[in-house]
Amino acid sequence: MSPVDAMKEADAVRAMRAAPMFSAVGEGAVRRLLLRCGLRRCSAGEAVFEAGQRAEGFFVVLSGRVKVFKLSPKGDEQILHLYGPGRTIGEAAMWAGLPYPAFASALQDSVLLPVPQATLRQCLASDPDLVMGMLAGLSAKLHEFARLIEELSLKDVPARLAGALLAESRRAGAPRFKLPQTKKELAAQLGTVPETLSRAFRKLKAAKLVELRGSVLVLRDSARLARFAGE
Structure with a gap:
């Protein structure tokens, strides 16, 4: 049984298309990307990535919940985001060619779709709709960060x-x-x-x-x- 078979393919496609990045992308293109990437299962508390780690791809949360956080010099945790199904993590760092700026770990047992940059580039080269979807997703992420800054400061x-x-x-x-x-x-x-x-x-x-x-x-x-x- 392949990793995708273990989670119903239709459910995985539905969760992916709930993400702003893929909501305007055709179901066939989403399914092809899913089958090329496979799935990653994380137990509660398991690290998804660490701050400073090279961002070689990004992740789509298909089920469960993931927290993204930073640590102060004293070790205090500042949670930046909590991501549930249909949310994407790490794409900005990947496209900028920068390390992940924060830590990410599973809050509960979760299923993620890891999307390697090399695989994504191949798909983007042949699917303009996927390009537009990615741009929409990054725009939504910028608005989310602006809202977070406003709330914390005002x-x-x-x-x-x-x-x-x-x-x-x-x-x-x-x-x-x-x-x-x-x-x-x-x-x-x-x-x-x-x-x-x-x-x-x-x-x-x-x-x-x-x-x-x-x-x-x-x-x-x-x-x-x-x-x-x-x-």
Whole structure:
């Protein structure tokens, strides 16, 4: 059984086409790229790549979740992004000919599509639609980084938390969901510490915007929460 057979090919193609980079690319071209690259399975906690490692390709998350983070000189972790199915990681460094600027590791058992640069170049040479899709994906990534910089510099922690909870609710497709990361990881993602994050949660609960029911978080008023987040 080939690596792609182990995960249903149709499911893998669907996950790839959920990525902005491949959303405008024909299904046949996506399938050909998938079959040429194969799959990589990562256990929870397993490194995907390290900061400073040569970027010889990029990755598409097909299932699971991957965190991208940096380490301070003291070893403190700053989570930059959490990527789920349909997200791409590492393409900017690959095209720039630079090392990966951050670390990446699986938050949970995950299936990734590693796309080597040499393989991608061969596919791009014969498929203009793939070229346009790649440009769209890089543009979306730039907008995402700009949004992250704005949030970290202009918004306080409760507003950042509100935005993160709204984003997770949209990914879950419901106002009730389980947080996919620990509070420590969420605090690092928001550029703060767990104690400050706990105070932000208490502020949102006191305002009757969110409610915690066991391990399930409930957004009580998404519209008000969006205004609180500055959206």
